[in-house]
Amino acid sequence: MQEKLDKFKQLIAEITDLGRAEALLGWDQQTYMPRGSAEDRGNILETVAGLTHTMFTSKEMGDLLADLAPYADTLDPDSDDACLIKRIAHDYGKSTRVPTEWVSEFARVTTMGQMAWEEAKASDDFEVFRPHLEKLVQLRQAYANFFKPFDHIYDPLLDDFEPGMKTSEVQAIFNALRPQQVELLKEIAAKPVIDDSFLHIPYDEKGQWDFGIDVITRFGYDFNRGRQDKAVHPFTTSFGIDDVRITTRFDPDRAASALFSTMHEAGHAMYEQGVSKTLRRTPLANGASMAVHESQSRMWENLVGRSRAFWQFFYPRLVKQFPGQLANVSQEQFYRGINKVEPSLIRVEADEATYNLHIMLRLELEIALLEGSLQVGDLPQVWNSKMEEYLGVVPPTNREGVLQDVHWSGGMMGYFPTYALGNLVSAQLWDSMLGDIPNLEAQIGEGKFDELLGWMRTNIHQHGAKFEPQVLVKRVTGTTIQPEPYMKYLRGKYSEIYNL
Numbered sequence: 001m002q003e004k005l006d007k008f009k010q011l012i013a014e015i016t017d018l019g020r021a022e023a024l025l026g027w028d029q030q031t032y033m034p035r036g037s038a039e040d041r042g043n044i045l046e047t048v049a050g051l052t053h054t055m056f057t058s059k060e061m062g063d064l065l066a067d068l069a070p071y072a073d074t075l076d077p078d079s080d081d082a083c084l085i086k087r088i089a090h091d092y093g094k095s096t097r098v099p100t101e102w103v104s105e106f107a108r109v110t111t112m113g114q115m116a117w118e119e120a121k122a123s124d125d126f127e128v129f130r131p132h133l134e135k136l137v138q139l140r141q142a143y144a145n146f147f148k149p150f151d152h153i154y155d156p157l158l159d160d161f162e163p164g165m166k167t168s169e170v171q172a173i174f175n176a177l178r179p180q181q182v183e184l185l186k187e188i189a190a191k192p193v194i195d196d197s198f199l200h201i202p203y204d205e206k207g208q209w210d211f212g213i214d215v216i217t218r219f220g221y222d223f224n225r226g227r228q229d230k231a232v233h234p235f236t237t238s239f240g241i242d243d244v245r246i247t248t249r250f251d252p253d254r255a256a257s258a259l260f261s262t263m264h265e266a267g268h269a270m271y272e273q274g275v276s277k278t279l280r281r282t283p284l285a286n287g288a289s290m291a292v293h294e295s296q297s298r299m300w301e302n303l304v305g306r307s308r309a310f311w312q313f314f315y316p317r318l319v320k321q322f323p324g325q326l327a328n329v330s331q332e333q334f335y336r337g338i339n340k341v342e343p344s345l346i347r348v349e350a351d352e353a354t355y356n357l358h359i360m361l362r363l364e365l366e367i368a369l370l371e372g373s374l375q376v377g378d379l380p381q382v383w384n385s386k387m388e389e390y391l392g393v394v395p396p397t398n399r400e401g402v403l404q405d406v407h408w409s410g411g412m413m414g415y416f417p418t419y420a421l422g423n424l425v426s427a428q429l430w431d432s433m434l435g436d437i438p439n440l441e442a443q444i445g446e447g448k449f450d451e452l453l454g455w456m457r458t459n460i461h462q463h464g465a466k467f468e469p470q471v472l473v474k475r476v477t478g479t480t481i482q483p484e485p486y487m488k489y490l491r492g493k494y495s496e497i498y499n500l
Contacts, residue, residue: 001071005081008064011055012088013281018052020239022107027237027245029111031229035118042111049107050100057096065089080278083466087283090163094156097146106139110411117409118232124399126380129409134376136411137369144370153370157414161290162421164468167367170417173424174360177483184353184491188341191498196337198329203255207321212248212262215314219300220453221246221266222273233406234261234348236268236297241280244269254349255325256338260301261348267300268293270453274461289469290415291481292460294422295429302352302423303430303489304444304452311335313447339497343391345400352423353490357390359420362405366413425469427486428477429460 022045029041055061065088072085113132120129140157147156152167159165217223231247238244246265251257271287279285287293304310311318315331326334341351347358365383368374374382383402388394395401407415433455434440443451459476470480494500 001067004064004067005071008061008068008085008088009282011061011064012084012283015052015055016281016283016285018048018055022048022052023237024239027239029114030231030233030235031247035115038112038115042108045111046104046108050104053095053098053100053103056092057100061088061092062096065092078466080276080284080466084282084284087465091283094147094159098143099146102139102142102146106143106411109135109139110409113411114406114409117403117406121232121399121403124397124403126398126403129403130376133379133408136408137376137413140411140413141370141372152367154367154414157370158417159414161412161415161418162469163289164470165289165291170363170421173481173483174356174363174417174420177356177420177424177487178360180483180487181353181356181490184487184494185341185343187500188353188494188498191500193342194336194340194497195333196340198325198334199255199337200253201255201325202252203322203325205250205258208250208255208258209248211318211321212259214317215259215305216262216266218447219263219266219270219304219449221270225273226269228262228265234265235406236265236272238269238272238286241273241275241277241285244272251349257349260305263305264297264301267297270300271296271456271461274453274457275464276462279464279466284464284466286465288460288463288465288467288472290418291421291425292469292472294419295425296422296456296460298419298422299426299430303426304449306339306352307441307444308335309441309444312445336497339493341494341498343393345387345393345395346404348404353494354391356420356423359416361386361390362416366416370413421481424481424483424486425473427489428473428479428482429456430489431485432459432477 025041025045025048029038033041065085068085069089072082075082077083109132113129113136116129116132120126141153144150144153144156150156154167158167158170162170213228225242226244226246229245229247230249232249234246234248236244236246246262246269248258248261248265268287271293272285275285287296311331311334315334318334319326319329329337339351341353343354344350347355347362350358361383364386365374365379368382369376369379380398380402384394387401407413433452436455437443437451440452443449460472463472467475474480491500
């Protein structure tokens, strides 16, 4: 049996390597690739994706899994080998239902789609992207249909990002969350508007870059095993435990955008840098799910980065970096400014009180597209009407509306709900961590993050994708994903800021 296990691991390592090579090509596409190279890159990615899928769905893999499944039942269920066999059996079961031709075409279409999205966003012309999105919706509908019968057409897509979770579970969580967030927003709207005008003046780009680098280095992001570059839409990608890269972007009208993007992506990256080395070259050397991944990014960005304690340490340094902009802005004014609640157009710039509503809107639209009740051509108009319904604002351009996010150009329908779920998990983990580190706030106020990162390393990071997200969250917090801790956090924070 050991010989078969060794063969299985070697095959998985080679398949993982191919996937990492595909990720490297994707990183280059979004950072340094010439704009006119989309077709050539699409051909390469089509070939690599097809080879990877063929290897993974081979008879050899199926035979090895058939032999190893009974063996896995004799192992400690928490062991690396048992978890690896279980995870591969799940992924193999899904992948064998998807034709290699679909995988290859999807890789090519998403490559072309992303370049079309970038052009459409830059020119504010939805029609440039429309035919690509129509094809992507068709491909995702076809993908879902490979898994019939299902409870909901969205389930197979959601499972790709949040293993084991059903659309009905997400909708139940959101239905419980939405009225509470709407009520909080109504209470805040009745209070005086916070002045954040000092955030909407020019800040030197290099100064922003340098400050962000200093922050995430102190957090614990290891630049010996990573790097930061610029991209149209910030993202994190991994080519292995020791090569995890992040990107950020700069907005001339939003001085805090680059900093919070950098903190957000560093949260993702520190997760992957903290995975146990024993999981190297396996699919387990990833996050448990995108919700757990987002719990890390949203935690560092918001629970840490927008906290009073954080700015107690970093604000004097920020003023020193930008004296012309901030010399007459107190630390309290700055803290309130970066936590201002105001319905806005752009998801990635949204405050914590409104962010989840952006996600709920996208989930509703994705489901409608997949069910066929919404056509791609009608998407801009419906997007705008939903923005008015959910947030009371209407995008003046498609660039600030339906074209703002990169996800659909990559075919990543099923991803968006994980952002809101990640917010909920971040609060649950934070509560558990405070029980173990009662002086955490004081440590943050001194610019010390070692114990915080160490707690995450021990309880979350090292496990990689060994456990399903709901299982992992319950192991650490005692419950599955729940909205109550996050609402308690939001209400406590904004009650103090707005005197509710």
